[in-house]
Amino acid sequence: MSAPPPDRARIPGFYRLDLPARHAELATRFGLDRADLSVLESGASLGWDRADKMVENCIGVFGLPVGLGLNFTINGRDYAVPMVVEEPSVVAAVSNMARLVRAHGGFTADADEGVMISQVQIVDSPDPDAAVEALRRARARILARANAVHPNMAARGGGARDIEVRRFDDPHPMIVLHLLVDCVDAMGANAVNAMAEGVASLVEDLTGGRVCLRILSNLADRRCARAGCRVPEAALAGRGFSGPEVAEGIVQAWRFAAVDPYRAATHNKGVMNGIDAVAIATGNDWRGVEAGAHAYAARDGRYGSLTRWWRADGALHGAIELPMAVGTVGGSTRVHPTVRVCRKILGVDRARDLAMVMAAVGLAQNMGALKALASEGIQRGHMSLHARQAALAAGAEGRLVEVVAARLIRRGEIKEAAAREVLAELRSEEAR
């Protein structure tokens, strides 16, 4: 009889282990060998030679910590999630929230097919109405031409699948052709750009106009990932706060982001703390993911929250939806040795699975931030409430209640005895 496979997501006490002991866990649980572990140890595994081929004027290699986000259960499957991030608390917060969610069924998630949008800008068209019509009629031919430019994509079951024609009028009249390209497991930037380039001459023939830009859009809203979670309110209780108090605090914090772009920017930054960290660890273009996320957050004309939180049936519910243009093949995913090891730990082959993991990480990160902020808010609320009670008990009356309470909070000592001292001080000050 063989032993059950080691748990992939839950490693109790991982944070208390020293580095060699953590590596021993990685070896048993994820099958990392000596070479993999030494890649993690070296901190500069990319190496001078490879780095020099990646950017111009290369002068060195930069190191960042790799943390392991634990406890993720997504659609019933366990994940440990490598995260490259320099900010403290990100990995701890995400692991804590994932543990909380895991205890109540884990995250649900889904992701669209890997459809990227490639844009072709057409100007100086003598008859824009006719040009739009000509493009729409030539849909099949345009798609055939696009696929001919990058045959591998269609061979893998992807490829250019549809077109959209958009027309802009004054003050800057132009026609914009979208190619909708299923990139399957690739992020797809190169293929999509090549396809836009490849259809340019055909598009000029069809429209009589001139093609200017031909490049992908980072607003990859056909390639969204979604995640959801549900935690009974009772499970949120702690540090002297009731479950409903914490749930209400989280929802209240979310409402702030929902109505106010100034708050939403910070709220979404917290979401991206986790998502970017996974994007970097898996060799993906996190600037592209960032651009897509923030543009999507403003899709209704006003910048808002990428997540939603609400209370129902005695539980706190959370959901996230955002574009997730990430790949598991091509690009730097195969160049960087640390990326290779991170991918081995994560154990994800399909781009859609990676997108789901990243959405769940974003939601967990957001939950962690809101819970901390809300608890802090509740704490402050509780403190002033207690301080007022202490002031009253010490015999303060009228406007003195607020003054005594404020001094108690400043002293950080909210007790009746302290309140009596403060009151005595105030009275002697007044007497003088």
Add this chain to the structure above:
Amino acid sequence: MTARPIGAGAAPGKVILFGEHAVVYGRPAVAAAIQRGLGATAEPDPDGPILRIPAWGRDGLTVRLDGDERSRDAMGRAFALALDSAGHPPDSPVGVTFDGELPLGIGLGSSAAFAVALLRALADARGERLSHGALLAAAERIERIFHGTPSGLDHTVIAYGGCLRYRRGALKPYVPIRLARPIPLAIAWTLREGTTREAVARLRARHAVHVRLYDRLFDAIAEIAEAGVDALEAGDIDALGTLFDLNHGYLSAAGVCSPRNEEMVHIARGAGALGAKLTGAGCGGAIIAVAPDPQPVIDALDAAGYDAFRTRIG
């Protein structure tokens, strides 16, 4: 997302990097898919089955399957066979549209790319993907319609993509080659003077007279092909250039290079290519040149009046 569902298929063209002609005599050849090919879309069409290729001929080519089966030309028979292989009924209301900028009939595998793209698009329109085995078998039957007895190299490398070493009659005729990095190429071409079959027959007649002399030539080409595999796996484009030049010299000696092939090769070398050679059966047709930046090579060939484009393998 898609209002009208569309089936998409595509297939690359191919180049022979080493070993053309020698391959007929049991020596290895190396071929690779290029980053340019044919694309096909298949969608519901009340006029179907219908095949449209707007870019071919002056007014485009349209193939319908009405009328007597025996009166069909090669395109009609190929289309009917593809429909059947991809699981469509003979009267399927499907319209297929082709496009792409792969030049035809010069040894870049356009007929095999046509077959593979057509099969993929028709299968995709039914929400299916053909297995490699089914795709290869059906593509081979379509290739037979166009070429009689094809070697199989074209549709194999085109269906698999990537780069393959081929040796006729070997236990494992096709061995994939892992390229260390993509190789930039310039391809130029001129019309063929005669068919592949004629070129092969002419060489066979000479070989029959001077068996040992030609066998020695083919052995040398075989050695070049093996060295070429090493260069591809190492990503050594300088070595690849030298080996292109060497292979081309032997093909000249074999008498399969036309004056225009020679001129294209010399223009490419003069414009900074690391090496250049005939690709395919020769007597006109295409040449390939390897260069870190193929653009000056393209420009020089273009200035001399040749059609040329840049692409890459891997």
